[in-house]
Amino acid sequence: MKPKVIRYLDKGEFPIGEGEALALYRAMRRARFFDEKALLLQRQGRLGVYAPFMGQEAAQVGVALALDPGDWVVPSYRESAMLLARGLPIHVLILYWRAHPAGWRFPQGVRAVNPYIPIATQIPQAVGLALAGRYRGEGWVVGTSIGDGGTSEGDFHEGLNFAAVFDAPVVFLVQNNGYAISVPRQRQMRVDYIARRAEGYGIPGVVVDGNDVLAVYVEAKKAVERARKGEGPTLLEALTYRLAPHTTSDDPSRYRSREEEEAWRAKDPILRLRKALEEQGLWGVEAEEALLGELEEEFAREVALADQAPEPTPEMIVEHVYKEMGPDQRRAWEALRQGKHVEELW
Amino acid sequence: MVAEKARVLNLVQAINEALDLALARDERVLVFGEDVGQLGGVFRVTEGLQAKYGEKRVFDTPLAESGILGLAIGLAMGGLRPVAEIQFAGFLYPALDQILSHLGRWRHRSRGRVGLPVVVRAPYGGGVHTPEQHADSPEALLAHTPGVKVVIPSSPERAKGLLLSAIEDEDPVFFLEAIKLYRGVRAEVPEGYYTLPLGKARVVREGRHATLIGYGGMVEVMQEAASVAAKEGVEVMVVDLETLVPLDEETLLEAVRETGRAVVVYEAMRTGGFGAEIAARIAEGAIEYLKAPVVRVAGYDAPYPPFGAIEHHYRPNARRVLAALRRVLTY
Ligand SMILES: Cc1ncc(C[n+]2csc(CCOP(=O)(O)OP(=O)(O)O)c2C)c(N)n1
Numbered sequence: 001m002k003p004k005v006i007r008y009l010d011k012g013e014f015p016i017g018e019g020e021a022l023a024l025y026r027a028m029r030r031a032r033f034f035d036e037k038a039l040l041l042q043r044q045g046r047l048g049v050y051a052p053f054m055g056q057e058a059a060q061v062g063v064a065l066a067l068d069p070g071d072w073v074v075p076s077y078r079e080s081a082m083l084l085a086r087g088l089p090i091h092v093l094i095l096y097w098r099a100h101p102a103g104w105r106f107p108q109g110v111r112a113v114n115p116y117i118p119i120a121t122q123i124p125q126a127v128g129l130a131l132a133g134r135y136r137g138e139g140w141v142v143g144t145s146i147g148d149g150g151t152s153e154g155d156f157h158e159g160l161n162f163a164a165v166f167d168a169p170v171v172f173l174v175q176n177n178g179y180a181i182s183v184p185r186q187r188q189m190r191v192d193y194i195a196r197r198a199e200g201y202g203i204p205g206v207v208v209d210g211n212d213v214l215a216v217y218v219e220a221k222k223a224v225e226r227a228r229k230g231e232g233p234t235l236l237e238a239l240t241y242r243l244a245p246h247t248t249s250d251d252p253s254r255y256r257s258r259e260e261e262e263a264w265r266a267k268d269p270i271l272r273l274r275k276a277l278e279e280q281g282l283w284g285v286e287a288e289e290a291l292l293g294e295l296e297e298e299f300a301r302e303v304a305l306a307d308q309a310p311e312p313t314p315e316m317i318v319e320h321v322y323k324e325m326g327p328d329q330r331r332a333w334e335a336l337r338q339g340k341h342v343e344e345l346w
Numbered sequence: 347m348v349a350e351k352a353r354v355l356n357l358v359q360a361i362n363e364a365l366d367l368a369l370a371r372d373e374r375v376l377v378f379g380e381d382v383g384q385l386g387g388v389f390r391v392t393e394g395l396q397a398k399y400g401e402k403r404v405f406d407t408p409l410a411e412s413g414i415l416g417l418a419i420g421l422a423m424g425g426l427r428p429v430a431e432i433q434f435a436g437f438l439y440p441a442l443d444q445i446l447s448h449l450g451r452w453r454h455r456s457r458g459r460v461g462l463p464v465v466v467r468a469p470y471g472g473g474v475h476t477p478e479q480h481a482d483s484p485e486a487l488l489a490h491t492p493g494v495k496v497v498i499p500s501s502p503e504r505a506k507g508l509l510l511s512a513i514e515d516e517d518p519v520f521f522l523e524a525i526k527l528y529r530g531v532r533a534e535v536p537e538g539y540y541t542l543p544l545g546k547a548r549v550v551r552e553g554r555h556a557t558l559i560g561y562g563g564m565v566e567v568m569q570e571a572a573s574v575a576a577k578e579g580v581e582v583m584v585v586d587l588e589t590l591v592p593l594d595e596e597t598l599l600e601a602v603r604e605t606g607r608a609v610v611v612y613e614a615m616r617t618g619g620f621g622a623e624i625a626a627r628i629a630e631g632a633i634e635y636l637k638a639p640v641v642r643v644a645g646y647d648a649p650y651p652p653f654g655a656i657e658h659h660y661r662p663n664a665r666r667v668l669a670a671l672r673r674v675l676t677y
Contacts, residue, residue: 106456106459108459113460116448118447124416125444128420128421129421132426135426155412161408162407319454319457320457323517328593
């Protein structure tokens with residue numbers, strides 16, 4: 001039997017309150033604004049390699065806003081929207097994508113860790129973090145995210161099994177965007193819905209229309225609630241699509257068609273929610289313009305902040321390897337600080 | 347603070363005692379791994395701990411090393427002090443990604459925000475006829491990972507204090523325990539809680555003609571060789587590195603400068619092993635004192651043989667160490 005794909009938008013259903021719906025819209029719009037600007041900055045050489053998330057805002061924002069501020073997110077490289085929705089300041093995110101050291105230490109109040117580059121390794125770590133919260137009586141829930149390709153890695157399976165065995169309070173979001181770089185889902189696995197795998201671990205698996213933020217949010221909320229009550233993890237599969245390249249170094253025309261992209265563009269999660277909000281009389285052209293104006297200002301301010309970050313210095317290379325530098329780091333630090341190579345100190 | 351009373355314990359008992367004291371002292375300490383709970387570990391190192399501290403603090407995990415390391419990292423991120431056991435060091439390989447990509451890197455990649463006070467204990471090394479993959483010595487692989495420390499004790503009283511330091515340490519520490527020594531060495535171990543500093547090598551035997559340098563299971567082999575040499579009037583200094591990372595280069599170089607002759611002994615395969623690092627440090631820091639090339643006594647560039655009848659040809663023994671000594675003494 002095929003799992004049911006949960007969907008609210010385009011059916012005239014509105015399962016959440018006005019305030020929540022507007023907050024979801026603003027967060028998605030803000031994320032998209034960031035993504036578009038980031039691509040421009042990258043083209044100007046003012047950002048390093050960047051992984052856009054365009055098209056996947058609903059999945060990321062829906063889960064991020066379903067969590068409480070005291071909860072944690074453990075993201076991978078494509079989850080910038082999630083980080084923004086969690087309150088990571090834009091200038092820190094810019095510095096992160098500039099590979100500037102100041103962007104690699106997230107502010108203490110933001111309950112999110114740095115994105116992961118090696119695929120799937122965050123999954124068992126998220127489970128550990130969740131168990132630490134339970135052990136300490138802090139009861140935080142952990143939201144973590146992975147792509148469809150990432151679910152082929154061993155760590156995904158080890159992590160889900162651990163979470164199930166220990167009833168860890170984790171919400172596992174799979175952003176099934178159909179591709180792992182160029183490899184389509186059908187070449188990645190034989191299973192039709194990734195959420196089916198949940199049964200194999202003995203946990204609930206849910207499939208949502210990943211471009212319907214209401215569906216993502218409602219189901220994520222349920223999963224978070226279950227986790228908080230001690231009922232264990234949930235695997236939440238969001239069916240979605242990335243409208244942009246895999247990263248700024250990728251050329252998607254080599255592996256997917258323009259028609260396919262256009263078909264998904266029509267299901268843009270932001271436009272879909274906006275339409276629903278407009279039908280309810282909650283949104284309109286003026287509100288949109290005001291929001292864009294705000295975002296423009298905020299972004300300019302934040303870029304300026306990022307630009308003010310001091311140039312990284314060479315000795316930063318050996319800082320923070322250990323809590324205290326060992327003799328080898330100290331020797332290298334001294335050399336680099338003097339503008340030398342360590343060999344020159346002998 | 348060293349308690350007065352001492353009893354004779356083996357390495358297993360000493361490590362068990364350290365874990366017991368750490369669990370008693372700090373609620374944040376958790377002990378977990380495969381079979382560590384009810385069974386007390388395949389070597390019984392964690393015996394009795396689950397009964398004493400409960401399943402919340404001492405627990406069995408599913409059989410998945412990457413999962414165990416990942417779990418440890420997350421627990422440490424959340425403010426706990428995990429002590430994970432990997433059943434044999436040769437089974438660290440499925441977890442290497444967690445180690446190389448994360449455990450060693452988190453502090454650096456978060457610019458100091460996320461420190462991981464994780465201890466990973468694993469039995470290593472040969473000499474007791476274990477099956478395939480059970481005798482590997484992956485210390486060089488670990489030492490080559492920035493951000494982790496590597497400690498390899500060679501005696502019960504040292505192991506206890508070093509393990510307690512490792513658990514107190516704010517950075518990840520690999521604590522490798524020579525299987526051959528588990529029940530093969532006994533020593534007086536002080537009672538109560540005490541720590542010994544990481545990053546210090548120690549001279550376990552003085553001598554003026556040549557210096558033997560090694561760690562873990564090789565310390566007794568070096569001692570044996572030194573005793574034989576002593577009968578022929580050759581006084582051999584023996585250095586136990588104890589901590590490979592951070593390395594106590596000062597003590598190492600001092601010991602080599604005194605004798606001008608050095609043999610490095612390790613039971614991993616020769617090429618790229620930690621002995622190569624030692625030889626390089628000596629070349630960089632004490633070449634003008636050398637009267638002979640530094641010689642390595644090590645395993646061969648082959649997997650550790652799972653064949654009990656011939657494994658002693660792979661694992662360095664006193665005879666091979668003596669041959670190397672002869673070489674540096676007659677150069
Ligand atoms: C362990 C590992 N192997 C390979 C890569 C290279 N790589 C980066 S992204 C990617 C595809 C990931 O696809 P998916 O999990 O579907 O996520 P998406 O990028 O579509 O969000 C690959 C192969 C990596 N980062 N980590």
